[in-house]
Amino acid sequence: MPSTKKVVVIGGSYAGVAAAMRLNTALGLQENVDLTLITKEDHFQHNLGSFRALVEPSFAEKLFIPYSKIFTSTNGKIVQGTVIAIHPNNVVLAGGSNVPFDYLIIATGSSYPSRRTPLSSPSKSSKDTRTEGIAELQEIATAIKEAKSVLVVGGGPVGIEIAGEVATDYPEKKVTLVHASTTLMNGPYSDKFKARLLSTLQQRKVNVVLGERVEGLQSFFPDPTHKGWHLGATSVKTNTGREITAEVILLATGNSSFNSHLVRSLSEDLIDARGQLKVRPTFQLDNDAFPHIFAAGDVTNADNKLAYLAKPQAEIAADNIAKLIKSGPDANLATYKPSTSVFAVVAIGRSGGVAQILGVWGDWVVKMLKSKDLFVKRYWAELGLAKEFPQ
Known part of the structure; x- marks a missing residue:
């Protein structure tokens, strides 16, 4: 046997x-x-x-x-x-x-950054149980609801999506996004795509600051892989001397x-x-x-x-x-070929966003593909739990 x-x-x-x-x-x-x-x-x-x-x-x-x-x-x-x-x-x-x-x-x-919280990367909770993870997210949501101003540090897809989401649902809040590079979304994306991201955020009234780096974050986040959010009114400065006040700071600075x-x-x-x-x-x-x-x-x-x-x-x-x-060991194994095309779908609020899929597309396409439900039903179904999806 x-x-x-x-x-x-x-x-x-x-x-x-x-x-x-x-x-x-x-x-x-x-x-x-x-x-x-x-x-x-x-x-x-x-x-x-x-x-x-x-x-x-x-x-x-x-x-x-x-x-x-x-x-x-x-x-x-x-x-x-x-x-x-x-x-x-x-x-x-x-x-x-x-x-x-x-x-x-x-x-x-x-x-x-923020392995403990859902605010980076695309939002990972460190909690080991479902109950704790839900409670953690809801605690942060309450803090954002009560704040008048929110600062997002990082202009990759996660930072853009967080800033866009907050600005869309809370148009009365002052939302600022700071990104160290001179364009959003580092990586091999088209200039048209990056420009469309910027204009869409600005249409949502997000104050986008490019080419500047927030200084002194270490004092707020001594261990950013443990905690990547800060609550309470505070003021920070960028490397150019720009002063930004916020009641919530969220790190979204990538891997x-x-x-x-x-x-x-x-x-x-x-x-x-x-x-x-x-x-x-x-x-x-x-x-x-x-x-x-x-x-x-x-x-x-x-x-x-x-x-x-x-x-x-x-x-x-x-x-x-x-x-x-x-x-056995002589089996003909399959191989992987990295994609030569660059695709991205970035939601900016519930009603749309920007996509790069064989061209650059705006709100209607992104709403249809992603921003409406963010693929949640799909993943419940993929894990065999379509009937258990919470309505």
């Missing part, structure tokens, strides 16, 4: 969930295969929609989706815990327990680190200069010693850090593991 193959996925966000569900489809009914998803939380958080909860507290309940239908077969299970080390054939959890594996997918993502440190016990050479895991086009770690260990999503050096790219990456990794289990 063949030995049981143990497949483990670390991480319960976009890439990890996509990998686990693909493995369930490919291997869930196969005998002698055990599937395990290890995650710190008891829920999947739809981070892409978290900024809506900053102005609509009840929306928070739609963002935290149970993992109950990830595995539909008896050979799959979810382990809630924190991985503290990865070894060639087992992972170690906080508390000392070991989880053995024959194949592993690392989908640990990245950390952002601060990639959660790749767990592989140091395997090899330091697996981590590149940016802190990303080096992977091959098959999503195997870029080291001949570990053909059974894969990685996908933000933690890798494979592509841009976008949620919609995490799913195809994770599915290729899962498919390749299924091929190795079924056909």
Whole structure:
């Protein structure tokens, strides 16, 4: 009788969930295969929609989706815990327990300023339970509702979406967005797209300050990966001497680190200069010693850090593991080709935003694609819970 193959996925966000569900489809009914998803939380958080909860507290309940239908077969299970080390054939959890594996997918993502709060990146809560995560979002929403002025630091997609959301729902508030670059949205986006973002924010009465950096943030955020919001009337200055007063300051300054440190016990050479895991086009770690260990999503050096790219990456990794289990080490593995096109859909309030999809599009297209419900129904359905979606 063949030995049981143990497949483990670390991480319960976009890439990890996509990998686990693909493995369930490919291997869930196969005998002698055990599937395990290890995650710190008891829920999947739809981070892409978290900024809506900053102005609509009840929306928070739609963002935290149970993992109950990830595995539909008896050979799959979810382990809630924190991985503290990865070894060639087992992972170690906080508390000392070991989880053995024959194949592993690392989908640990990245950390952002405000890992404790939902205000960066696209809005990640550090709370390990759904109840705590909802309460945290609603607490911040109350503070924003009571404030007369809000400062958003960072002009990437998250900062733009937060500023646009607050300005749209609270037009009487003074909303300021400060971005260190001279244009919004760092990256390979068109000048037309960036200009349209700026004009749309300004139409929503957001005061956009470009090419300046807020100084002294360390005093408000001594550990921004723990807490990325500040409440209470205060005044800050930019590097040009501009003074900005605000009652709420929200950090939205992007990735601060990639959660790749767990592989140091395997090899330091697996981590590149940016802190990303080096992977091959098959999503195997870029080291001949570990053909059974894969990685996908933000933690890798494979592509841009976008949620919609995490799913195809994770599915290729899962498919390749299924091929190795079924056909052995000589299996013909699938490879990933990074997209040569640049797409972005940035919501600026409920009624629209700006998209770059084979051209630049405005409010009508973005409302149809994203801003109306921010994909929440889609993700409840993808996790097998369409009927349980909270109305």
